[in-house]
Amino acid sequence: MKVVGITTQQEVFVGSKERNFRINEFIIIEDPYQGDLMGEVVEAKTFNRYIPLNIYGDFVDGSVLESLKALGYNVDEDTIYISKVRLLNEALYPVQTGSDVRLPEFYEVKDLMIKSSKEEGLVLGIIKNTDSIAADMGSEYKNLLYTFEESGLIPQREIPYILDIKSMHHYPHIGVFGGSGSGKSFGLRVVLEELMKLNIPTIVLDPHFEMDFSQVGDYMPSGMDGAFKEKFKCLQVGFHVGVKFEDLSAQDLKNLLDAASPLTDAMSNVVDVLFKRRDSFISFHNKLQMLTEAQEEGSLDRITIRITEAASNDEREAWLKRKELYLTYDKTCPYNSVKGIMWRLKRLDNEGVFSKDIREIEEGLQRGKLMVIQGSTRILQVFSTYLLNNLYHKRRDYKDALYKKTAADYFPPFIIVTDEAHNFAPKGYDSPSKSIIKEISQEGRKYGVFLILATQRPTLLDETITAQLNTKFIFRTVRASDIQTIKEETDLTEEESRRLPYLRTGDVFISSASMGRTIFARIRAAITCSPHTENPFDELKNKGKEDDEKFLNLIKDKLPINDTDLLHVITEIEKESRVTYTIDNLEDRLMQMVDKGHIRKEETIFGYRYKEV
Template sequence: MKVVGITTQQEVFIGSKERNFRINEFLIIKDNFQGNLLGEVVEAKTYNRYIPLNIYGDFVDNSVLESLKALGYNVDEDTIFIAKVRLLNEALYPVQTGSDVRLPSFHEVKDLMINAGKEEGLVLGVIRNTDDMATDMDEDLKDILYTFEEGELKPQREIPFILDIKSMHQYPHIGVFGGSGSGKSFGLRVLLEELMLKNIPTIVLDPHYEMDFSNIAGYIKDDSVDFDGKFKCLQIGVHVGVRFEDISAQDLKNLLDAASKLTDAMINVVDVLFKKRDSYMSFSNRLQMLSEAQEEGSIANIQMRIDTANSGEERKAWQERKALYEIYDKNCPNSSVRGISWRLRRLGNEGVFSKDIREIEEGLNNGKLIVIQGSTRILQVFSTYLLNHLYHKRRDYKDALYKKTTAEYFPPFIIVTDEAHNFAPKAFESPSKSIIKEISQEGRKYGVFLILATQRPTLLDETITAQLNTKFIFRTVRASDIQTIKEETDLTFEESKRLPYLRTGDVFISSASVGRTIYARIRAASSSSPYTENPFDELWKKSKEEDEKFLNIIMKKLPVNDTELIHVIADIEKTDKITFTMDGLEEKLNQLVEKNYIKKEETIFGYRYKKI
């Protein structure tokens, strides 16, 4: 392998007669003046004069072909393998043409490839096209993972990709981008598995109810893989919620605004009517009584209600309404009071105020991964309060250490969400977006980090996207998303062209801590999603079960003529408690005939159904 053509300090062309090149593999250029230079293949092609393509002015120019001839390559007869190589570190001078090129050994690239040991780092996958170097790598890096390719587990043959989780202190926050079916959710699952294995406190906002780690993947034969006790799945309104007595007026406004946008007048109603330590019932009743008083229209009408009350209890209730009316009517328009009351009841009916977040806090303190499940809208509402509360709890602890005062310990933690563009949208403001943006900009100082996954990075807030120092980029097809990724990462033009064609599970990892983009494959996940069953397999399986169930019932009654079906229906209703119409039963019988479970024959009295 030789350097050919005109070279620069950043890029060179390399030619070979014996060995084809692979994109993203590493090569060492032995420059006589500058020593060994490490480079990465960014583009590779094969040249043969019998192939009717004009390559001049494209990938290979005339200078490359002339260099090949001068170095002894028979361009007219041989097939020549040519690679464009980009140096990892810019050379002082253009690389000398004719320099020899060789494959590196592991120890020559170890510092570039391995940034953390498997004990303190996250073992996420393998670095593609490093199998040549992996043969002599350290023993403790071999056989530590499997990849899942072509429907089966593959043993590790390449250098492992280990994410240095401690580097997040300097280079915080991770983005996971990829279109549907690209392996994005699979990659996110592997990332969460590693966080659990390291006992790192993590909150996951799960709008799809799929981040459950109870099911071990069917291809895993190792019985030691078990995440039981390392995570909890909690549903909003069932297991967790907001304790109304603990919230502030600002918390309440955030919750109500997430439920439905508040006007300035509504914000004023909350500021005026909400009292510290209010319960859900006390605040709701205050709103209701003020609204009923305002509907009477005047003090005189309310006084008439008091005077004509049928009982002392009713009189007292209208006196309370009158007092509220006198204090708040001028500052709180009736339409705004009713708007707040409606939003409050909506949250109450969804169970938001029926529980508290104590179980979440306990789980984080114990180093667990806590999965919060709910619809996207209810997650937006709940996460607004939850993230504010937990972030400021951690921040208060760190500030207290700096001020040398006392505060209750709260651990550093990571916030993970799928469909992140719904929680921090680019186009408009939302309550959850404000706290996520604050964490993206300041969370590093306090040990609070983000992992944001989305199919549409273009729709994610630009300020937040800019703070994601590590990005996992799976297959992406939309031009606008590819453009956003190119702007926010160091992906080269050649790499961005490959994005629409990446295999499921293959990923570009652009990391500020590494300083370059790595082409990798995510390892096989140890757990599986609850939704791994193919929906068509599910459909056919269910259909077969229904057929077998009906077949067991009807076989006892065969043979039967179509004129006797009414009696069969009555018998089935009596013995099996199943109701059929005439048309329904006949259709089920014909389906069994079609599937060759039973036989249908024509007689002089009509059709007869009988066993085969």
């Protein structure tokens, strides 16, 4: 392999007769004047004289061909392999044409590719096209994982990609981008498995109910059952966790109500005026209700009449209380605004938001667990606004107290993970959860709070937040606007950007500020699997078989069945199983069994008869 053509300090062409080149593989150029220079193949082509194509395009020009001939290559006869190589570090001078090129040894690339040990980092996958270098790497880097290929589960052959989690202190936050079916959720699952292995406290906002780690994939070797059983917990908003109303501040309550439906300035003022610290849900709701009932009377005179005409002492006391609220708040709290607050408050209560508290989440984080918070996207938007504000400020207050040398309860550093992140921090408009996520993206590093945000549409994610994501996992992406956003936010080259729509599921470009460059990798096979892995068409087929078996069990001791006996058969079925049929329904079901070959239908002189096959 030789350097050919006109060279620069950043890029060269390399030609070979014996060896084809692979995209993203590493090679070493032995420049006689500058020493060994490490480079990465960014483009590769093969040609010979039998290929009727113009090779004098952008990639291979006349100087390259002249160099090949001068170095002894027979361009007219031989198959020639040519690659464009980008140097990892800019050379002092243009590379010497004719320099020898060789593959590197593992020790020459170790510091470049491995930034952490397997015990302290996240073992996420393999660095593609490094199998030739990996042959002589140490045993501590071998047999760490499996990858999925077309042929099934494959043991590791390449150098492992180990994410240095400690580098997040300097280069915080991770973005996971990719279209549907690209492997994005699969990659996120692998990241979460690795966080559990290291017992790093993590909160996962899971709008798809898929981040359950109790089921080990049936493709994995035996012996891994229960690998994460004690390391995670799934909690549903409104069932297991919620908001303790007594712990809310006025701002917390406004955030929650605004998430239910946007607040007007007048509504915001109602909360500021009426809500008192340590109010319970009942006391605050009753205050709103009594004020609206007084306002509905329309005047002080009519309220006074209700007091004098009260049928009991309790009723009189209640109207006296309404009168007091009316005199105090009527002018500052308009009727429509109070009703709007009541409607939003009732909506949140009906969804169970105020039925529980977040103590279980706090305890799980203190024990280093991964806490999966499940619910619809809207409920998670509402709940995460309160949850993230609460937990982030607990961690922040602890760190501030350490700095001020005052007493404070310990709260651990933690990571916040969410799929469909553009719903929680959208570009172009405000959402309740956006402000706290933006604050964490800008200041969380100082306090040990980090974000991992996954989305199919990076273009729809708030730009301030996207700019703070120092490590980005980029899976297959098709939309031009998303590719443009990725190009602006990463160091992906033009060649790599063109490859994005064609990446295989599970292949990923990892652009990391801590690595200083983009790595082309393949995510390892996840140990666990999503509860939603069954193909929906298989589900339909299996459900149909199950229903057929149940029906056959109902009728098998009643066969043969004459069409004149259908009413009698229906009566027997209802007694045995409480399943109700009409004659038309039963006849239709029997014909389905005939079509599927489970029973047969024959014609007699008295009509039709259904018999066993």
